[in-house]
Amino acid sequence: MTSQDDHLDGIGVGPWPGEWPTDARYDPELLELGDRRNVRDEYRYWTREAIVADLDTRRFPYEVAIENWQHDFNIGTVVRNANAFLARAVHIVGRRRWNRRGAMVTDRYQHVEHHATVGEFCEYAAGAGLAVVGIDNLPGAVALEETRLPERCVLVFGQEGPGLSDEVREAASMVCSIAQYGSTRSINAGVASGIAMHAWVRQHVWGA
Structure with a gap:
């Protein structure tokens, strides 16, 4: 009902x-x-x-994850984007509780899973045959705009401020950065997630 x-x-x-x-x-x-x-x-x-x-019956074979060590308010936006871009599932790594307001009720139509630790999350990804792809503007990261994302992958986003944890960086098969042209050094995880998911869709659904 x-x-x-x-x-x-x-x-x-x-x-x-x-x-x-x-x-x-x-x-x-x-x-x-x-x-x-x-x-x-x-x-x-x-x-x-x-x-x-x-x-x-129609979900795409990629998934997304976001670390939640500090009650990040971007999580709701990540879930909403995952619904818009038909990700198979969203994974919350760290604290179980998160602010659902930003999801605009889309969490009711999206599979949302919780993993208490990065190790537990990585074990899941390995068992599901998903490459772990970090999204963060880090030294050595490859440009998302010039990178072919794996079809079966999980895109991981870090906390606002600190970004991806060291554990996720070490577990990732690649880390992709998003080109920026203004004065700020980073964009929040909610915005980054929409850009990265749309990049996956362009490559694997539209054949860009």
């Missing part, structure tokens, strides 16, 4: 006009009251479970 937290003023559609569909994917509560969730039109009135099941 739906939750009042799903609803956003001014977005969506009202109650279903006419006879209700009998397809099990439709939520009777949404059909009756309207669907104000921030979802694509083809998912209007569907249950959350039906939406997740449909997304699962």
Whole structure:
């Protein structure tokens, strides 16, 4: 069933006009009251479970991770980007709790996993056959704009400020930097995640 937290003023559609569909994917509560969730039109009135099941048939074979040692507020944005760019899963490495507000409810449609340590996360990546790719502007990093990302990989983002931990840097098969042209030395993980995920999509979905 739906939750009042799903609803956003001014977005969506009202109650279903006419006879209700009998397809099990439709939520009777949404059909009756309207669907104000921030979802694509083809998912209007569907249950959350039906939406997740449909997304699962189309998710891309890359995943993303973000370290969470200091309650980073960028995590919600990373999750929202992962939903937009159809990553298979998001991994939170470190603290389990994170601020979900920035995710704009997209965490309900995204597989989010937790790993208490970098070692535990790396064990998962190795078992899943995923190359660990760090995203950070570090000495020796290769330019994302000039790099072919592995098709099966997990893109890892560090904390705002310190960036990737030493453990992740050592475990990564490569670290990619994002070209910047202004006065700041770094961009936050939320912005970096969107750029990196879009780069993967351009390379492996659009064939760029």
